[in-house]
Amino acid sequence: MPFDLASYMDERRKWVDEALDRCLPPSSAHPSAIHEAMRYSVFGGGKRLRPILILAAAEAAGCGDRRALPVATAMELIHTYSLVHDDLPAMDDSDYRRGQLSCHKKFGEAIAILAGDALLTLAFSVVSLEPFAHSPDDRRFAWIIREIAQAAGTEGMVGGQTVDILSQNQEVDASVLLYIHEHKTGALIQACLRLGGIIAEADPSTLEALTDYGKKIGLAFQIRDDILDVEGEEKQVGKDLGRDEAKGKITYPRLLGLDHSKRELRRLVEEATQALSSLPEGRTQPLRAIGEHIIQRRN
Amino acid sequence: MPFDLASYMDERRKWVDEALDRCLPPSSAHPSAIHEAMRYSVFGGGKRLRPILILAAAEAAGCGDRRALPVATAMELIHTYSLVHDDLPAMDDSDYRRGQLSCHKKFGEAIAILAGDALLTLAFSVVSLEPFAHSPDDRRFAWIIREIAQAAGTEGMVGGQTVDILSQNQEVDASVLLYIHEHKTGALIQACLRLGGIIAEADPSTLEALTDYGKKIGLAFQIRDDILDVEGEEKQVGKDLGRDEAKGKITYPRLLGLDHSKRELRRLVEEATQALSSLPEGRTQPLRAIGEHIIQRRN
Numbered sequence: 001m002p003f004d005l006a007s008y009m010d011e012r013r014k015w016v017d018e019a020l021d022r023c024l025p026p027s028s029a030h031p032s033a034i035h036e037a038m039r040y041s042v043f044g045g046g047k048r049l050r051p052i053l054i055l056a057a058a059e060a061a062g063c064g065d066r067r068a069l070p071v072a073t074a075m076e077l078i079h080t081y082s083l084v085h086d087d088l089p090a091m092d093d094s095d096y097r098r099g100q101l102s103c104h105k106k107f108g109e110a111i112a113i114l115a116g117d118a119l120l121t122l123a124f125s126v127v128s129l130e131p132f133a134h135s136p137d138d139r140r141f142a143w144i145i146r147e148i149a150q151a152a153g154t155e156g157m158v159g160g161q162t163v164d165i166l167s168q169n170q171e172v173d174a175s176v177l178l179y180i181h182e183h184k185t186g187a188l189i190q191a192c193l194r195l196g197g198i199i200a201e202a203d204p205s206t207l208e209a210l211t212d213y214g215k216k217i218g219l220a221f222q223i224r225d226d227i228l229d230v231e232g233e234e235k236q237v238g239k240d241l242g243r244d245e246a247k248g249k250i251t252y253p254r255l256l257g258l259d260h261s262k263r264e265l266r267r268l269v270e271e272a273t274q275a276l277s278s279l280p281e282g283r284t285q286p287l288r289a290i291g292e293h294i295i296q297r298r299n
Numbered sequence: 300m301p302f303d304l305a306s307y308m309d310e311r312r313k314w315v316d317e318a319l320d321r322c323l324p325p326s327s328a329h330p331s332a333i334h335e336a337m338r339y340s341v342f343g344g345g346k347r348l349r350p351i352l353i354l355a356a357a358e359a360a361g362c363g364d365r366r367a368l369p370v371a372t373a374m375e376l377i378h379t380y381s382l383v384h385d386d387l388p389a390m391d392d393s394d395y396r397r398g399q400l401s402c403h404k405k406f407g408e409a410i411a412i413l414a415g416d417a418l419l420t421l422a423f424s425v426v427s428l429e430p431f432a433h434s435p436d437d438r439r440f441a442w443i444i445r446e447i448a449q450a451a452g453t454e455g456m457v458g459g460q461t462v463d464i465l466s467q468n469q470e471v472d473a474s475v476l477l478y479i480h481e482h483k484t485g486a487l488i489q490a491c492l493r494l495g496g497i498i499a500e501a502d503p504s505t506l507e508a509l510t511d512y513g514k515k516i517g518l519a520f521q522i523r524d525d526i527l528d529v530e531g532e533e534k535q536v537g538k539d540l541g542r543d544e545a546k547g548k549i550t551y552p553r554l555l556g557l558d559h560s561k562r563e564l565r566r567l568v569e570e571a572t573q574a575l576s577s578l579p580e581g582r583t584q585p586l587r588a589i590g591e592h593i594i595q596r597r598n
Contacts, residue, residue: 025453029453031453031465033465034453034457034461035453081416085412085413085416090407090409090412091412108389109389110389110390111461111464113389113412114460114464117380118453120419120420121419121448121451122448122452122453124444125444125452127444128441128442128444128445128448141440141441142427142428142429143427146428149421149423149424149427153421154324154330154333154334154337154421158333159329159330162330162332162333162410165413
């Protein structure tokens with residue numbers, strides 16, 4: 001029977017959405033403006049790819065239950081905070097995100113800045129709650145916090161965003177584009193794969209395979225994003241398209257051309273799948289299917 | 300021999316500054332703009348009151364060494380991030396901080412937003428590094444992460460900042476003012492006292508005494524801040540004075556008058572000192588002296 005990725009993702013998306021709902025204060029909680037803004041951004045149609053990758057990586061390493069869910073939730077909160085801050089006028093200045101007004105257009109800039117700060121902070125709160133925080137040994141728990149913080153900081157996501165902002169309307173070469181993609185999007189995605197493995201207490205070679213898969217799939221995801229910005233349909237993607245071009249942003253299609261970018265995308269996904277070849281095939285079905293999904297995704 | 304608070308604080312300030320220098324990437328590290336902005340904000344003349352409170356609280360609970368230094372460092376990073384974001388045009392719109400240009404005036408808004416994000420993220424990275432993360436038992440380590448995240452989030456600092464922003468130029472009463480002060484500044488200061496106790500493995504009654512001291516000293520600190528905004532000298536305080544008034548911000552002197560505010564300040568510090576009475580007197584000298592210092596501080 002062929003693997004049904006849609007059902008697999010739907011089920012896990014539901015786990016993640018429920019966990020997000022449990023950890024976010026209700027919109028009515030004082031001060032309500034900030035909690036409304038946080039919920040608006042978190043429940044604004046995210047695909048939950050990152051948390052699903054954590055759950056699928058844990059499964060690939062032999063842990064098929066919901067043990068990784070708190071960390072999956074935390075990484076979705078961090079991803080959401082990064083979008084809220086990226087959309088700010090001083091950053092990418094985007095009025096729409098996932099087909100709805102961006103957080104600052106809806107709630108004002110001050111609340112959007114604070115909502116992003118609060119989402120990032122909440123991520124660390126979520127993983128430190130019982131019983132999750134007490135289930136791994138202490139070394140593993142500290143390792144998890146460290147992986148999250150390093151992937152989100154200047155060695156990772158914030159570093160990528162910094163170079164992205166500073167490169168707008170600049171002449172940059174392929175190495176700068178690679179740096180931006182590997183850090184701005186790639187670092188968090190790669191960390192998701194590693195975190196799944198760490199939670200599942202993967203042996204070093206399994207963790208290495210997941211890391212390798214994560215690095216390649218993270219870059220592939222961003223190349224697909226660049227391609228969609230050129231040829232996607234605005235309604236389906238749900239954000240202002242052609243904005244990369246308008247903002248003078250460097251992208252794969254601009255640098256390599258559309259055809260070459262598509263070949264690069266396919267090559268990366270094939271290599272990512274190859275990285276999983278030493279793991280039991282039954283356990284890696286979801287990750288392999290997600291690779292194919294990234295090549296074909298329309299939003 | 301009377302206790303020499305100045306020497307005590309100078310010595311610990313040096314510990315903290317060295318630890319901050321060790322944990323922050325060098326300004327030259329790629330991408331340098333973000334690391335320069337982080338270092339500029341962290342080394343822009345902070346008094347290090349919060350980390351010193353953590354160290355003094357740990358000492359009051361029987362731990363006089365540098366064991367609490369990683370958490371002290373983390374809390375100073377969080378305090379600094381909150382100032383960088385508070386100063387942004389969409390928030391308090393302050394051009395100066397501690398007598399120098401605020402981060403966004405010096406590096407631009409985008410880099411200031413990212414530097415704040417990175418400082419908050421780095422705080423969690425710092426506490427999760429070895430050997431600190433492995434010295435307490437795992438439950439205690441998770442507890443520390445939870446205390447930090449809850450004090451900095453919407454139940455604490457970000458909640459206070461949200462109400463502060465929403466209250467500008469609004470008619471508000473004493474209960475709103477108290478909420479802002481107890482959350483915007485108070486929550487983080489109270490957490491510093493608790494964290495010192497938790498790291499020192501304080502018994503429940505000691506932890507309660509530190510919590511009580513922290514709650515009162517945190518509010519006292521903010522009332523002193525309000526008073527300084529009215530009567531301090533700009534050069535000594537190092538930021539734009541009278542700004543609270545200009546921004547239509549509610550403050551203690553505006554609500555209660557200057558004399559009443561000063562009486563309230565003294566009462567709180569006396570109560571804070573009283574809260575420590577069950578602890579061995581020798582160990583609480585620094586905390587008691589810091590209380591007096593808060594009443595008299597000029598910047």
